[in-house]
Amino acid sequence: MEIFFQQVVSGLATGGIYASLALALVMIYQATDVVNFAQGEMAMFSTYLAWQMLQFGWPYWMTFLVTVSVAFVLGLVIERVVIRPVENAPILSIVIVTLGLLVILNSVAGWIWTYIQKPFPSPFPAKPIHLGAVYVGSHDIGEISVMLVMLLLLFLFFRFTPLGLAMRAAAQNPVSSRLAGISVSRMLMLGWGLAAAFGAVAGLMVAPIVTLEPNMMGGIQLYAFAAATLGGFTSPGGAVLGGFLVGVVENLVGTYVKFIGTELKLTVALAIIIIVLLVRPSGLFGRAVVRRV
Amino acid sequence: MSAILEVENLEAWYGRTQALYGVSFAMELRGITTVLGANGAGKTTTLRAITGMVRTAGTIRFDGKRIDRRATEDIVALGVAHVPQGRGTFVDLTVEENLRVGMYARRDKSTVGMDFERVYRYFPVLAQRKRQLAGTLSGGEQQMLAVARALMLGPRLLLLDEPSLGLAPLIVQDIFRILKAVNAEAGVSILLVEQNARLALELADHAFLMETGRVVTSGPSARLAADDAVRRAYLGY
Numbered sequence: 297m298e299i300f301f302q303q304v305v306s307g308l309a310t311g312g313i314y315a316s317l318a319l320a321l322v323m324i325y326q327a328t329d330v331v332n333f334a335q336g337e338m339a340m341f342s343t344y345l346a347w348q349m350l351q352f353g354w355p356y357w358m359t360f361l362v363t364v365s366v367a368f369v370l371g372l373v374i375e376r377v378v379i380r381p382v383e384n385a386p387i388l389s390i391v392i393v394t395l396g397l398l399v400i401l402n403s404v405a406g407w408i409w410t411y412i413q414k415p416f417p418s419p420f421p422a423k424p425i426h427l428g429a430v431y432v433g434s435h436d437i438g439e440i441s442v443m444l445v446m447l448l449l450l451f452l453f454f455r456f457t458p459l460g461l462a463m464r465a466a467a468q469n470p471v472s473s474r475l476a477g478i479s480v481s482r483m484l485m486l487g488w489g490l491a492a493a494f495g496a497v498a499g500l501m502v503a504p505i506v507t508l509e510p511n512m513m514g515g516i517q518l519y520a521f522a523a524a525t526l527g528g529f530t531s532p533g534g535a536v537l538g539g540f541l542v543g544v545v546e547n548l549v550g551t552y553v554k555f556i557g558t559e560l561k562l563t564v565a566l567a568i569i570i571i572v573l574l575v576r577p578s579g580l581f582g583r584a585v586v587r588r589v
Numbered sequence: 590m591s592a593i594l595e596v597e598n599l600e601a602w603y604g605r606t607q608a609l610y611g612v613s614f615a616m617e618l619r620g621i622t623t624v625l626g627a628n629g630a631g632k633t634t635t636l637r638a639i640t641g642m643v644r645t646a647g648t649i650r651f652d653g654k655r656i657d658r659r660a661t662e663d664i665v666a667l668g669v670a671h672v673p674q675g676r677g678t679f680v681d682l683t684v685e686e687n688l689r690v691g692m693y694a695r696r697d698k699s700t701v702g703m704d705f706e707r708v709y710r711y712f713p714v715l716a717q718r719k720r721q722l723a724g725t726l727s728g729g730e731q732q733m734l735a736v737a738r739a740l741m742l743g744p745r746l747l748l749l750d751e752p753s754l755g756l757a758p759l760i761v762q763d764i765f766r767i768l769k770a771v772n773a774e775a776g777v778s779i780l781l782v783e784q785n786a787r788l789a790l791e792l793a794d795h796a797f798l799m800e801t802g803r804v805v806t807s808g809p810s811a812r813l814a815a816d817d818a819v820r821r822a823y824l825g826y
Contacts, residue, residue, distance in 0.1 A: 458689065458692075458693060461682075461686060461689055461690060461693070462690065462693050464681075464682065465679055465682065465690045465693075468679050468680070468681055468682070469677060469678075469679050469680075471642075471673070471677060472673070472677035472678070472679060473690070474642075474660075474661040474662050474665070475640065475661065475665060475670075475671045475673060475677060476665065476690050476691055476693055476694060476738070476742070477662045477663075477665035477666045477693055477694020477695075477742065478662060478690070478693055478694065479660070479662045480662075
């Protein structure tokens with residue numbers, strides 16, 4: 297039973313990472329109908345920037361803030377420079393552009409910082425926390441808390457601020473939004489910025505677990521896709537829940553299904569994606585998109 | 590006469606297809622002008638040209654300032670509200686959120702002019718449904734919401750594209766009565782595109798008739814209502 301709880305908590309911890317990345321994917325997908333395959337690599341790149349700042353001797357939380365801000369600006373720039381020119385291109389072109397971005401970010405990171413794994417510090421104490429009969433890592437608890445706070449902030453922003461409302465409006469109905477005086481292109485840029493900032497937090501939180509290297513987000517991005525597919529690409533709340541679910545399921549399956557173990561864990565993500573697409577293509581909370589032809 | 594809107598030699602294109610050929614007209618401040626014409630005459634395109642939604646040539650002046658070649662959202666922010674055909678409701682937002690979106694571009698966010706209270710007084714049914722998702726409203730209520738959302742901008746000019754489309758006659762009368770009140774009380778100038786010529790001519794003080802992308806007749810609505818050609822073609826008696 298103790299093992300079960302430990303696995304659930306550490307599943308929730310990784311699930312928080314998947315949830316954030318899935319939310320970033322969904323945010324961009326809702327606003328632009330684009331699945332951003334470079335989301336994970338953007339997070340990885342930001343984490344390297346953070347590593348560099350830490351090498352300079354900057355304190356952790358200052359690094360955290362600077363990294364998130366820089367990631368936000370990078371998100372804006374990427375939207376403006378790379379995505380905007382292909383905004384009205386066929387969906388396949390945009391997919392290829394984000395895949396290109398993935399490869400570029402990956403190789404540039406490798407070129408600057410090499411492919412050798414680097415340890416990345418956790419801001420939380422190394423001592424495990426005692427929860428009843430169970431010991432859980434304090435990084436797990438800290439990381440879940442950080443993710444929940446970020447999610448809450450994002451929710452409050454979208455729910456209660458005029459800018460958040462304008463962003464939701466722009467994602468839903470661009471033509472009407474422009475007629476309401478909202479600059480839709482500015483909202484899209486902002487959406488990319490927020491998603492990038494969110495991804496950066498996920499990167500910072502996951503790097504201490506998986507250690508920093510240019511390919512560290514590869515598997516995580518796959519789980520994020522599984523999470524977004526499970527929750528529904530049209531439902532931000534669903535994507536978050538999907539993230540936590542995928543995290544827990546992945547961990548429990550890895551623990552209890554002997555032949556899967558840690559080596560085949562990634563298959564779980566693929567299995568989830570395929571099963572959801574077969575059984576309920578719009579995900580648990582998503583809405584089927586009906587198009588008139 | 591001081592003009593709120595002056596359009597000169599306006600041409601418009603959808604891709605390579607030209608839809609307007611040298612449209613010129615002016616609108617009086619605080620006036621109500623209606624655009625009549627058959628389907629495809631260029632009425633909707635005229636409205637879309639004013640808010641920069643199609644490629645145009647020619648000049649458009651709002652309150653003396655050129656607004657052609659400006660981005661839609663900037664034109665709107667100057668105080669030109671446009672209620673498109675099909676209402677453009679944000680179906681996944683609540684009624685109140687729809688109205689908040691309408692307020693987004695407003696420069697003066699104080700309660701001067703239009704505010705929730707005033708808009709809810711014009712449209713009491715929206716006040717009852719303010720927490721409801723806009724997508725669950727009936728067609729008539731959505732049309733009211735579209736007008737209400739446009740009013741939240743505190744506009745000086747309101748462009749309306751077929752507000753009566755698909756609505757029951759009683760609801761149409763309701764909406765037209767409110768438009769009249771908005772014009773009289775808040776001094777909002779209105780440019781109305783309408784298929785229901787009889788109703789439109791009753792409401793408007795000026796009217797012009799369009800055919801294949803050109804203005805063919807214009808003048809006070811009473812004169813157009815008496816015009817034989819207009820009567821036969823659009824009023825049906």
